[in-house]
């Protein structure tokens with residue numbers, strides 16, 4: 001059925017094939033670039049557990065235990081980013097909160113973008129990102145400016 005469909009709507013090769021633009025075949029190189037990355041670390045499985053953020057890392061608000069109930073541990077975010085991206089890759093954190101993934105990305109040499117809807121979180125996240133950014137070597141800063 002796939003071959004029939006391709007014959008009718010694409011290149012009539014009598015074989016099914018994958019295409020990104022509907023005209024040309026997907027090359028092995030293009031296919032490789034689309035695959036999800038997995039950087040294996042010996043002895044580390046794909047089940048990860050980290051306790052909730054506590055101590056100095058936890059960002060607090062006066063009179064409350066925490067500013068953001070869902071602040072993620074940097075150690076966990078670093079592991080996720082390390083497992084699924086390479087240095088220089090772009091990390092997009094669309095639901096930023098306090099932007100822990102963005103902070104971990106900067107700390108591990110990735111480029112990053114984030115967004116956050118709530119101004120109070122946005123302000124604290126911006127400050128957090130800026131502090132890490134200032135600590136980066138100049139060549140890393142240029143990549144992320």
Ligand SMILES: C[S@@+](CC[C@H](N)C(=O)[O-])C[C@H]1O[C@@H](n2cnc3c(N)ncnc32)[C@H](O)[C@@H]1O
Pocket residue numbers: 068070071072073094095096097098099100101115116117118121
């Ligand atoms: C689970 S929290 C993320 C916590 C973050 N991982 C951290 O470590 O701080 C999700 C965040 O997404 C934000 N959010 C929800 N909808 C959004 C949208 N459309 N655009 C940007 N941010 C949004 C919420 O305000 C909330 O702070």
